[in-house]
Amino acid sequence: MINATSKIELIKGDITKLSVDAIVNAANSSLLGGGGVDGAIHRAGGPEILAECKKIVARQGGCKTGEAVITTAGKLPSKFLIHTVGPVWNGGGKDEAEKLSNCYINSLQLAVMSGAKSIAFPNISTGVYGYPKFEAAQVAVKTVSRFLTKNDKIEKVIFVCFDEENFLFLERELGLVKS
Numbered sequence: 001m002i003n004a005t006s007k008i009e010l011i012k013g014d015i016t017k018l019s020v021d022a023i024v025n026a027a028n029s030s031l032l033g034g035g036g037v038d039g040a041i042h043r044a045g046g047p048e049i050l051a052e053c054k055k056i057v058a059r060q061g062g063c064k065t066g067e068a069v070i071t072t073a074g075k076l077p078s079k080f081l082i083h084t085v086g087p088v089w090n091g092g093g094k095d096e097a098e099k100l101s102n103c104y105i106n107s108l109q110l111a112v113m114s115g116a117k118s119i120a121f122p123n124i125s126t127g128v129y130g131y132p133k134f135e136a137a138q139v140a141v142k143t144v145s146r147f148l149t150k151n152d153k154i155e156k157v158i159f160v161c162f163d164e165e166n167f168l169f170l171e172r173e174l175g176l177v178k179s
């Protein structure tokens, strides 16, 4: 039995600075850039990323909610960039949890397929898309832990929190603090 939690790290900071095999972008379905972490990634990674996204759009017409695509990481210190589209929060009755879970699973699967052993996630959907942070943290930890117990190719998963609230919820979900 693989101990999933021992492979998960939690940090506070800017995901564009991380030197890991793959970082994940909370993109939108157009794949053509946006605000929040998406904007920060495109700014730091340079135009090569958008150029590859445009090729994907020409081929498959964007990316559906819960799905993921992979591109170069451009000038970022990571090797790959995985773009996934989180669900917009709509009250919770529109399969948001399943869609958010799919973002983590599909991103991890792409990482495995490309040979990445370390991957960093932002708190998908918890910005402009309005997913409640506590519920999002539960989905993130449950999904990633389950994946890691079934798949031994990924050695490290880092949750990168930009804000204190997400950090505290994840810390609790990961059992790093006593409740």
Ligand code: ADP
Binding pocket: 013, 014, 015, 016, 026, 027, 035, 036, 037, 038, 040, 086, 122, 123, 124, 125, 126, 127, 128, 129, 130, 160, 161, 162, 163, 166
């Ligand atoms: P979404 O549309 O999926 O909600 P956002 O980019 O608006 O995406 O927000 C997702 C999360 O990314 C938020 O918790 C936000 O605080 C965080 N975020 C914003 N910039 C960065 C960054 N540079 N590094 C890591 N996380 C970031």
